[in-house]
Amino acid sequence: MIEIFGIPLPAMASQLLLGLVNGSFYALLxxxxxxxxxLLNVINFAHGALFMLxxxxxxMGLEYAGLNYWLMLGIAPLTIGVLGALFERSLLKRIYKLDHLYGLLLTLGLTLLLxxxxxxxHGVSGLPYSTPEALQGAVDVGFMMLPIYRVWVVLASLVVCFATWFAIEKTRLGAYLRAGTENPRLVEAFGINVPLMVTLxxxxxxxxxxxxxxLAAPVMQVSPLxxxxxIxxxxxxxxxxxxxxxxGSILTGLALGLIEGLAKVFYPEASSTVVFVIMAVVLLIRPAGLFGKEK
Structure with missing residues (x-):
């Protein structure tokens, strides 16, 4: 059997795949x-709760309405998006000019509420959600069995992430968004509804x-926590x-997922802390982050 640094190749590959799946979730979130x-200058601490929701x-769509996984890929983000728009219009817009701490406390309160x-x-116990039939099973690639659903998670996440980057960085809409956050009055002078753009x-x-x-429902225990x-x-x-x-968020999320996977192979005790060690080192060397702009 092929070994890498004394670790069997199948074990190494499976941990790297698991790390890449986790990295895909990190990248999306x-x-x-x-x-x-x-674009809004708000630290959204409620992100983890909305991921859970x-x-x-x-x-709930499967259990109560008989809706399948493919329908929920569209329905759940749309529903949470509408909920987020209502939250932004009713509460969040009132604190844009205040210190970041107010946004953090407000979204923390929303997290606890949700x-x-x-x-x-539903209590705190996990709610099982089975893998959709079309994505069940695994493919034999010679040195390991490759779970089809995990490959789907990685590919779907990559497509969404890079499509989002392209839309924000390379299109006219993205230019309007960036300009609207830096100089909203100037953008409004061109007839663009900046408050609606912020809400969306x-x-x-x-x-x-x-x-x-x-995407996480079939591979994680669905629970309130x-x-x-x-997050x-x-x-x-x-x-x-x-x-x-x-x-920076996309590349760092994927890279840290892989680093976590490698840590579980070589030194499992460090797998839960390696991300925070890297964060401390990066902040010491480059406080704005690897891809952030120094002020």
Missing amino acids: SLGLAVIFG GAVLTW EGVVRAF TYAFGVALAALAGV MGQNL IVVFAVVVIGGMGSIM
Whole structure:
């Protein structure tokens, strides 16, 4: 059997695949955070709860409405996006000119509210969600069995992430969004509805979190607390990549997922802390993050 640094190749490959799957979730979630912070200047602590709500809505759609996984890929992000738009219009818009701490406290309160509501109805035990039939099974690639669903998660995440980056960085709409956050009065003079654009941006950011929740439902236990530990790592990813950097969030999320996977192979005890060690080192060397802009 082929070994790499004394580790059997199948074991190494399976951990790297698992790390890449986790990295895909990190990338999607950190991308949503980066979009919201970069364009709205709000630290959205509710992102983990909205990720959880996307997974719970997917489970509810299957259990109560008989809706399949493919329908929920569209319905859950759209529903959470509408919820996010209502939240932005009713509460978040009132604190844009205040210190970042107010946005952090407000979204933390929303997190506790959403988790409490889901816990009241479903408890804290995991809710099982089976892999869709079309994505069940695995493919034999010679040195390992490659689970089809995990490959789907990685590919779907990459497509969404890079499509989002392209839309924001390379299109006229993205130029309007960036200009609207820097000089809203000038953009409004061209007849563009900046408040609506801000609302839709927040809705899109939280819809990305819900999409990650749908993708995670078959591979994680769906529960009210599933976003808590994940969001802490995702905030670390955003800090390492650079607050507000779209490409930084994508690349850093994927890279840190792979690094976690390697840590589980070579030194499992460090796998849960390696991200935070990297964050501390990056902040010491480059406080703005790897892809952030120094002020």
